[in-house]
Amino acid sequence: MPEWFDNKVSGGDIADGSIEVKDLEPALQEIVGALVVEQSVDQNPIDGDHMAEGAITPRAIDRPGQSEIYEDFYGDAGATLPIPWVANKTGANETTDYVADAKGGQYQLALDGTNEAQAAQITCGDNLLIDLSSKPVFEFRLRIDGNADMTSVEFAYIGFVANHTNAEDVFDNIDDSCWFIVIGTDVEIESDDGTTDNGGTSSIIFVDDTWTRFRIDCTDLANIGMYVDDVEQDAFGVLDMSGSAGALVQPIVALYRFDAGQAEVGFQLEIDDIRITQKR
Secondary structure (H helix, E strand, O other): OOHHHHOOOOHHHHHOOOOOHHHHHHHHHHHHHHHHHHHHHHHOOOOHHHHHHOOOOHHHHOOOOEEEEEEOOOOOOOOOOOOOOEEEEOOOOOEEEEOOOOOOOOEEEEEOOOOOOEEEEEEOOOOOOEEHHHOOEEEEEEEEEOHHHOOOOEEEEEEEEOOOOOOOOOOOOOOOEEEEEEEOOEEEEEEEOOOOEEEEEOOOOOOOOOOEEEEEEOOOOOOOEEEEOOEEOOOOOOOOOHHHOOOEEEEEEEEEEOOOOOOOOOEEEEEEEEEEEEEO
16 A cells, blocks of 8 residues: 555545545555455456466465365376376277377377277276265366267266276266266266166257366255256256265266277367365
């Protein structure tokens, strides 16, 4: 604050012309600016672009009472994923690797056209860090190149699960799981809390090779929110996972071909970022 502003300023000073209103503008701008910065720190989400531009300082990342796992996948091709992320695959013909020279950092899962069952996934390696009673929200930004050519035995899974040690492990009937399932251009939704299985087909058409944001909002386990590019997918009814209260889970993104002999073609899934927030 300017030193002169600390002096006593009365209405009489302004009235008799000792201080002109225009002279107060710099100080008022400082005050308003400070309030705006504090408001943006407390209320607005922080992203990498704002940090890069210097509009928000690193201290603004502090979120009292909230825990966050965030990965933007900056890495060289061939590098190992940082803790807690673990990628695995079935054999030699799948790909799990950073994408070289990718804007903003990307990680790729890919199946090739070999006539065989294949699978590739990224999880937290069965390190279950997310408590479903802590109101977690899962977000994934990704795209799939070649999804329109998927056969009836090829799927992409995007969501959360309890244990899923190996990429080739089955996805059906897993307690404490919820995910989007991309099958060609269709997006299905499924949840299982060990008591109730819910699910259906969303109204969207998944567009090939287009960045898409998937969000699973678990702030109310009796009514899980499923969003694609911020549009809620609820035409199939309520996803009730009340039976999973207190369950520990991990995020998962996976490609899965459970059978051969279906005129397989190669396709790739590229992940731009994953963010999970929960109450401490």
